[in-house]
Amino acid sequence: MNVASLVVRNIRRQPRNFFFSATGIVLGIAAFVFFIALGYGVKRNILDRIFVVNQVEFVPRTVSFGAFQRQGGLFGDSGTGIDDYMVDELRDFPGVEAVFPRQQLSFPALAMGGDSVFGESMVTELLADGIPAALVAESFGRGASGDLAFVDWRTDTACHEGRCPAGGRCVSGQCEAQTCVPADEVWACATRSDAAEVMRAAYNAAGRRRWRISIRELGDDSTVGEPFVVAVSGPSRAQIQRLLRARELPGRPLADGGPESGCTDEAAWCDPSTRSCALPVPVLASPTMLELYNGNFQSMMSGMAGSSRMPRLTEDALIGLGFESVLGRGYLGEATTVDDGDVAPREIKLRIVGFSDVAMPIGATIPLGYIQRWNVEYGGRGAGDEYHSLMIRSEDSQSLNRIIEHVQDEYGLELHPRYKQAQRAGSMITLVTGVFVLLSITILLLSALNIMHTFLMVVAQRRREIGVLRALGATRGVVYLLILGEALAIAVVGTVAALGLSIGAMALVDTLTQKQMPHVPFLPESLFAFPDWLLPAAFAVAALFCLLGAWLPALRAAQMDPAEAFRDGA
Amino acid sequence: MSVRPAKASNNGGISVRDLRRVYRADGVETRALDGVTLHIESGEFVAITGPSGSGKTTLLHALGGLDRHIQGSVRIGDSELTGLSDRALARYRAEQLGFVFQSFNLLPHLSIMENLLVPTVFAQRSAGRDALQSRATELLRRVGIGDRHHMRPGRFSGGQQQRVAIARALMMRPTVVLCDEPTGSLDIDNGNGVLSLMRDINREAGTTFVIVTHEAHVVDQTDRSIRLVDGRIDEDRTTGGTE
Numbered sequence: 001m002n003v004a005s006l007v008v009r010n011i012r013r014q015p016r017n018f019f020f021s022a023t024g025i026v027l028g029i030a031a032f033v034f035f036i037a038l039g040y041g042v043k044r045n046i047l048d049r050i051f052v053v054n055q056v057e058f059v060p061r062t063v064s065f066g067a068f069q070r071q072g073g074l075f076g077d078s079g080t081g082i083d084d085y086m087v088d089e090l091r092d093f094p095g096v097e098a099v100f101p102r103q104q105l106s107f108p109a110l111a112m113g114g115d116s117v118f119g120e121s122m123v124t125e126l127l128a129d130g131i132p133a134a135l136v137a138e139s140f141g142r143g144a145s146g147d148l149a150f151v152d153w154r155t156d157t158a159c160h161e162g163r164c165p166a167g168g169r170c171v172s173g174q175c176e177a178q179t180c181v182p183a184d185e186v187w188a189c190a191t192r193s194d195a196a197e198v199m200r201a202a203y204n205a206a207g208r209r210r211w212r213i214s215i216r217e218l219g220d221d222s223t224v225g226e227p228f229v230v231a232v233s234g235p236s237r238a239q240i241q242r243l244l245r246a247r248e249l250p251g252r253p254l255a256d257g258g259p260e261s262g263c264t265d266e267a268a269w270c271d272p273s274t275r276s277c278a279l280p281v282p283v284l285a286s287p288t289m290l291e292l293y294n295g296n297f298q299s300m301m302s303g304m305a306g307s308s309r310m311p312r313l314t315e316d317a318l319i320g321l322g323f324e325s326v327l328g329r330g331y332l333g334e335a336t337t338v339d340d341g342d343v344a345p346r347e348i349k350l351r352i353v354g355f356s357d358v359a360m361p362i363g364a365t366i367p368l369g370y371i372q373r374w375n376v377e378y379g380g381r382g383a384g385d386e387y388h389s390l391m392i393r394s395e396d397s398q399s400l401n402r403i404i405e406h407v408q409d410e411y412g413l414e415l416h417p418r419y420k421q422a423q424r425a426g427s428m429i430t431l432v433t434g435v436f437v438l439l440s441i442t443i444l445l446l447s448a449l450n451i452m453h454t455f456l457m458v459v460a461q462r463r464r465e466i467g468v469l470r471a472l473g474a475t476r477g478v479v480y481l482l483i484l485g486e487a488l489a490i491a492v493v494g495t496v497a498a499l500g501l502s503i504g505a506m507a508l509v510d511t512l513t514q515k516q517m518p519h520v521p522f523l524p525e526s527l528f529a530f531p532d533w534l535l536p537a538a539f540a541v542a543a544l545f546c547l548l549g550a551w552l553p554a555l556r557a558a559q560m561d562p563a564e565a566f567r568d569g570a
Numbered sequence: 571m572s573v574r575p576a577k578a579s580n581n582g583g584i585s586v587r588d589l590r591r592v593y594r595a596d597g598v599e600t601r602a603l604d605g606v607t608l609h610i611e612s613g614e615f616v617a618i619t620g621p622s623g624s625g626k627t628t629l630l631h632a633l634g635g636l637d638r639h640i641q642g643s644v645r646i647g648d649s650e651l652t653g654l655s656d657r658a659l660a661r662y663r664a665e666q667l668g669f670v671f672q673s674f675n676l677l678p679h680l681s682i683m684e685n686l687l688v689p690t691v692f693a694q695r696s697a698g699r700d701a702l703q704s705r706a707t708e709l710l711r712r713v714g715i716g717d718r719h720h721m722r723p724g725r726f727s728g729g730q731q732q733r734v735a736i737a738r739a740l741m742m743r744p745t746v747v748l749c750d751e752p753t754g755s756l757d758i759d760n761g762n763g764v765l766s767l768m769r770d771i772n773r774e775a776g777t778t779f780v781i782v783t784h785e786a787h788v789v790d791q792t793d794r795s796i797r798l799v800d801g802r803i804d805e806d807r808t809t810g811g812t813e
Contacts (some may be wrong), residue, residue: 001687013679468675471636472738473664473692475657563628563637566671 003478007485014458018486021549022449022494024247029498029542033534034505037407039433041529043238043426054400055358057102057405057416059389082387086411090392093406100135101387103371104128107378111256111350111364113323117311125332126325127143130371135391136284136356147267148320148353150282152369166268166277175434177276179223180263181254185216186240188226190250192217198249202232205243209234214344216272223275224254233347248496269349280351281320281366286359287419290303290315315355322351328378335378358391361418389416444545451490451513451549455483459557466557467565480558487550491542498538573787581647581666582745582778583614584633589642591628591801602628604801606642612745612778615769617789617809620798622698626782627750629798630681633780634667634748635659646746664693666779668739670768672751674731676723682710682734683719689741709737713767729760736767740777749781753788 011018027420060081082101090099111126133151147165157175164175186202189195195215200277211234217228228251232240241253263270263277271278294312328335335343350364359365372384390413394400407413415423459466466479474482506528513527589606592599602625610616618626631637632644635651644651649662669675676685686706697705710719713733715726723731731751739747749768753761765788772779781792789795789809797805 001684001691003691006688009679009684387690464675465677467636468669468671469688470660470661471669471690472636473660473694475660475743477657478660478692514703522614561636561638563631566627566631566636 003481003485007482009490010370010482011486011489015482017454017458018490018493020450021447022497023492024443024450025490025494025542025546026497026501028444028447028504028545029495029538030501031443032437032541033498033502033538034528035433035436035440036534036537037502037506037528037530039429039436040237040531040534041524041527044529045474054097054396055391055393056400056404056419057389057391058411058413059416061412061414081412082390083385087387087390090407090411093403095394095396095403097395098134098393099228100132100391100392100393101368102389102391103130103345103368103375103384104388105130105371106375106383107328107335108333110326110329110331111323112325114321117313117317117321125330127360128371129360129363129365129388130368131284131358131365131391132368133476135358136354145264147279148282148351149447150284150353151282152367153279154373155369159430165265166279167263167265168277175280177274178263178265178268179275180270180277181224181229182231182270182275183271184231185224185229185254186232186237187230187244187249187251188224189228190226191250192228195230198230198251201244201247201249202230202240205240206232206234212241218275226251229254240287267351271348273346280349281370282353283350284354284356284359284365285318285352286361286362286363286365287315287355287357289359289363290318290355292362318352320351322349324349327374331369338378338380344378373545444541448545448549449489451546452552455487455550455553456556457471459483459553462557463560465563466560467562468563470560470562476558479560480554483554483557484547484550489541489553491546494546495542498542499535582776583647584608584610584746584778584780585643585645586629586633587643587645589629589632589640589644591625591632591637591640601801603632603640603642606798606801606803608796608806610778610780612647613772615772615779615791615793616685616781617792617795618780618782618798619784619789619795620804621784624798625801626784626798628801630748630750630782633746634669635663636654660692661694664689665742666745668744668747670732670739670749670752671749672754673725674728674735674755676731676734676738677774678723680725681720682715682723683707683810685723685734685739686710686718686719686738687736701739706737706741709740710734713737727760728756729763732756732760732764733767736764736771740771740775744777746778746780749779749783751783752781753783753785758787761785761788770791 008535084101087099087101090096105126105128108127109126110123112123113123114120114122136150142470153165159170159173159175162170164170167178169178170176187198189196189198191195191213199213199215202211206213209231213230213232216229216231218224218229220227234240245253265277265279268277268279270276290313325348326345327348328343334345337343350366356365390407392403392407394403404415408415469479469482506526509530510526514525572806585695586609586691587607589603590601591603592601594600602623604625606625618629620626630635632640632642633646635644635654638656640652642652646662646666649666651659651662654662663669676682677688680688683703683706686709687702690702707717707719710716713736715730715734715737718726723734726734732755736747736752747768752768753764756764768779768781769791771777779792783789792809794804795807795809796803797807
């Protein structure tokens with residue numbers, strides 16, 4: 001027998017009082033846990049998934065007059081002003097862990113493909129930007145998947161464990177690319193006039209079919225032997241050669257298949273610009289794009305009359321998906337002249353290697369080196385020097401505000417709109433959570449009043465009994481503990497019941513959300529998150545309000561003079 | 571079977587000097603005790619008598635250190651109760667005093683055994699769990715409850731409940747047992763039985779018993795009778811105690 005067992009016996013003798021007192025606490029704590037888990041969950045599962053806590057993106061400041069917007073202020077040049085010099089300076093700023101410049105594709109380009117997913121090839125304008133591979137190194141570093149790494153294959157030529165991508169050879173730690181003949185090159189000729197004759201024959205063979213036919217001058221370093229080749233894009237090489245062989249043409253058809261024409265690595269393709277085997281350009285896509293597609297676009301398109309049903313897509317299904325792009329040609333125009341020289345559209349191959357929240361929301365994000373080279377190729381010298389935005393990762397979240405202030409004041413950049421939205425959304429979530437937690441606290445305050453009322457009644461009922469305990473040797477402190485112990489027991493039982501109730505409510509809300517709103521973008525598996533501190537906090541709050549309610553009755557019981565208790569009890 | 575004499579059997583002498591207690595209600599002053607001075611020897615079996623409102627129970631509460639508004643001096647053995655702190659007084663009650671009330675005051679939600687063990691919760695001088703259990707069992711057998719210790723008090727008659735209350739009072743081997751109308755709620759037979767039990771214990775253990783009563787047959791069984799009237803000692807006589 002001890003004080004705790006006396007508390008338990010007291011609870012068991014008046015269970016109705018106990019449960020009546022606990023009801024309010026259960027409701028209050030359940031609401032408290034529910035709303036905090038909701039606020040925390042929305043912030044962590046949705047907001048923080050889209051916006052990394054210690055990472056922000058800056059863009060050049062814009063001045064806007066109604067629909068008119070101008071970057072970099074009212075006057076002065078229209079460049080972004082973000083260059084390597086600024087990047088280096090910012091890297092040295094205290095609290096900055098890393099700076100990642102971002103550059104957009106600044107010329108027209110088309111993206112084509114998707115037959116394996118949509119059942120037919122889709123063509124769209126290619127929106128793309130480039131980021132340093134280091135920005136996503138943690139999630140997309142060169143791993144076991146090897147050729148699905150997010151790296152610039154053109155500059156990353158070091159051998160990895162003696163192996164090279166795209167069938168290259170490792171020589172003294174560096175990869176030598178495997179030479180190849182591009183798939184569209186069908187005929188080799190010794191002279192330009194021979195090549196022109198073959199080209200005319202190809203036009204005749206094409207008839208009304210839209211083949212793209214061109215002559216490529218390979219020069220003395222030609223990998224095929226002859227200095228000129230005729231390239232035809234359209235049907236397969238064998239099909240074209242069959243048509244051309246019927247005529248007596250100078251030169252020779254290029255071999256189809258074998259090491260001379262193909263790449264030994266299945267994933268590689270023969271890049272005409274380098275005439276070597278290359279892995280497709282790695283592409284990171286944004287989960288936002290997938291969410292928007294699955295949430296809105298897919299349902300909208302599937303509901304349209306005459307359109308074929310669009311499939312729902314998953315990240316796993318899309319990783320590894322290859323598509324093509326024509327650089328220099330878009331729906332609105334074509335790049336023809338750069339730095340007083342001619343430039344022709346060319347095809348490249350790309351492949352989705354992963355999904356990342358730092359990828360541009362709608363478009364393809366690829367290693368920065370590719371974008372810079374292409375921008376120079378199709379935009380001219382200098383087009384690869386300036387960046388469109390900067391991502392800064394701070395060493396800790398505390399340094400972030402100081403960095404934001406510094407970048408805004410010193411460099412005239414501003415936060416990317418979506419980070420502003422994140423700040424606003426974060427404040428809104430905190431505010432709404434705060435209001436609901438306040439509501440829970442109000443319920444708990446009422447519960448504390450209820451406990452006080454019940455306990456005052458109980459103390460009055462047990463007045464004589466308290467006198468007996470005092471006569472038997474109980475100190476004021478023990479009497480105080482006996483009453484507070486019962487309150488604490490309410491807190492324990494109330495917290496456990498409240499947790500059960502709130503977890504049930506969370507499961508119900510999650511189930512209903514998933515059933516009723518399956519297509520809402522960014523809808524996580526659960527809207528709730530249970531931080532480690534929530535359970536002890538729930539108990540602490542329950543204990544606080546239970547003890548608050550029981551404090552006055554306990555004080556009265558403890559201060560009761562035993563002689564008066566006997567006299568009044570009698 | 572016999573109850574082992576309390577080790578403090580020689581410390582049960584009570585000295586009260588100039589004890590006063592005034593109640594004030596609605597501006598009216600009532601002197602419940604008005605300068606009471608008396609001495610009770612250790613091991614005495616004493617009755618406090620008097621008409622209703624004479625101050626009997628107030629005197630008993632003063633002797634038990636239950637009333638903090640007392641003026642004067644109460645000394646039990648070597649301890650001056652009026653000078654003790656609340657904590658020390660509580661400890662003193664737990665270890666040196668036993669109480670028996672008219673309405674038994676057993677805790678109804680506890681079993682008989684648990685009722686007996688309640689004082690052990692508050693006493694610092696306490697033996698191990700097994701020793702306490704066997705002491706309680708021995709006391710219950712002594713008061714005639716036998717092995718029904720797992721039952722709640724409500725299942726017992728008034729006489730039996732008062733016997734349990736006596737056992738509880740003796741649990742910590744007190745030097746003094748203070749009884750407030752211990753037979754007041756019992757019929758003559760049960761009352762006599764309880765009284766004779768107390769008398770036996772008094773003789774066996776040398777425990778001092780102070781019994782507040784207004785019943786003549788109870789007074790007849792005590793060694794000494796102190797009569798109070800209007801808060802003062804009206805008569806203090808030796809009764810001789812009947813067997």
